[in-house]
Amino acid sequence: MSSTPVDAMLVEHQAFWAHCAQQRLCMQRCNACDAWRHPPAPVCPHCGSTDARWQDVSGGAHLFSYTVVHYPASEALRAAVPYNIAIVAFEGMGDARLISRVTDAAPHELRIGMALQLHWQQDALGRWLPVFRRLAEAT
């Protein structure tokens, strides 16, 4: 849907998108204290270390909050409305949340707390975006 271009990017963000291009959702993790952090940053806010690695996100995902957008804030979004934006939280990763979307739920089906599963979609600019679908209940 959205193909909103981005003018500039912090150098700290480049590795995040490089991993996405390989369909890997990775976030920064401190090598000194193991705390996850997002958005990317040059220093660990918990311990001050500058030593970090990029690690695949593996914790269970859930919908922390969301909105359903009805008004297209750009021409590029005119065909996309209504669309949702999901704030996704991961188990064991604290406040390192991801802004994304849920691809298989109608607006009225979205619920704060619902379990989600990562998958990948390519946008009109060719970027691979980490997106989510509802996690089927275990039977």
Added chain:
Amino acid sequence: MTFPSHRPNPPCIVGIGETRYTRRGEQAARGEWALACEAAQQAARDAGVDVHEIDGIASFSGDASLPWLMGHALGLPRLRWASMVWGGGGTGACGALAQACAAVQSGQAQMVLVMRSIVQRAQARYGQAGGFSEIPQMDLLAPFGMVSPAIMFAPLFMRYLHETGTPREALAEVALCFRENAQHNPRAVTFGHALDRDTYLRSRWIAEPLRLLDCCQESDGACALLVTTAERAAALKQMPVRVLAAQQGGNAGWNAGGMGTHTMPAAQYGGGNSAQLADSLYRAAGVTPSDISFAQIYDHFSPAVLISLEDFGFCARGEAARFVASGQIHAGGRLPLNTAGGLLSEAYIHGLNLVNEAVRQLRGTSTRPVRDAQVGLVTAGMGASPTSAAILAR
């Protein structure tokens, strides 16, 4: 009665000015610089001082009317201090006031112009994609369609409503109250356009839970005020309005918050980034919430008003909807809010117009006067960190 000041001789606001407020784009032919000059000249006239007495300028949100442009147009002979407060939108409205106070208290300047001038051209609308493209985390937001302030704030408000059990319809009370206030204020862009509940409830969704009428206007206009020392203020024609406290602040961990990646601490997510600021502000001013006669609360979106009422100690968490529904925020209530109409119904001048209205209340010249108004609170945009707020008194 004069409310006692915590600190002797606080800086004072001695003049206010503004241009006509209009819908966006209507003053594009004049431009932001001309509007800023008009507002500054009006503030000087209001204060009864020669505009050439201005020796400092403070603004926020990257105002385009640079100090040297203002110095050139107004012929300022002694411009010796200028300060820009970081942060998009109205986060710095009271921060610029705080800068001005610091400048006059430290002797770096004596008569500081605080100003904000906005012309929203078709290509530069704050409510559209690109209006806040300078946000450094935008590459993590925009690919998913999170491109405007309404969309950025909506999930925060959604979680607030979810956690507190506040129904979406409760937001109507805020929008209706401020529109009613604006019907007494000829400066308001919505003056003459009363609003009823049915019209509010029929207004279209922008980004749930925000309807069109939960979102502030898109306006053109400029706003200015003059800050000086208590000594200089005592010699001027207007009753000085004392700045008991003006501060910037924010909560721990909120830095990449509402206008970033939504990674603030979970417990504060559905909040306003102002609890620490409020505590510090009240202590600096030497007042408590029960001393506040009225408040001008940054209402870029109506749920922000509910959240701010809680952050600034007027209601317990989750109680704001009941408070506004009880009529306490209307003229004559316990805490009249946004008595000129606020950003929702007066104009969107990034909240500096809220400061001007607080000054009018304390002078007794508001079009929606609060009886015996002694102390007022003004809050600024809560999106980025640090945000800001101020407490003013007669």
